[in-house]
Amino acid sequence: MTSEPDNKPTDMLIWRKSSYSGSGGGQCVEVAAASGVTYVRDSVRTGGPVVRVPATGWAAFVEFAARR
Structure with a gap:
């Protein structure tokens, strides 16, 4: 994770929610x-x-969570 400010407009991203x-x-x-x-x-x-x-x-997080 980063604490650097991110000035990219996140409203332009394609967001996906879990099924x-x-x-x-x-x-x-x-x-x-x-x-x-x-x-x-x-x-x-x-x-x-x-x-x-x-x-x-x-x-890595997704792989770890899938094994739980």
Whole structure:
């Protein structure tokens, strides 16, 4: 993860929500992929903070989570 400011317009990204996410709200996230970076945000508060993770770090996280 990085703490560097990211001035890229995240509203121009294509956001995807998990198929496991329900329509009733809850604790869901959305992700968007860009060149070498994955963005993560709260699917309910889409205008809130966005976390920027290197694509390799996100891939490692997904692989780890899939084994749980």
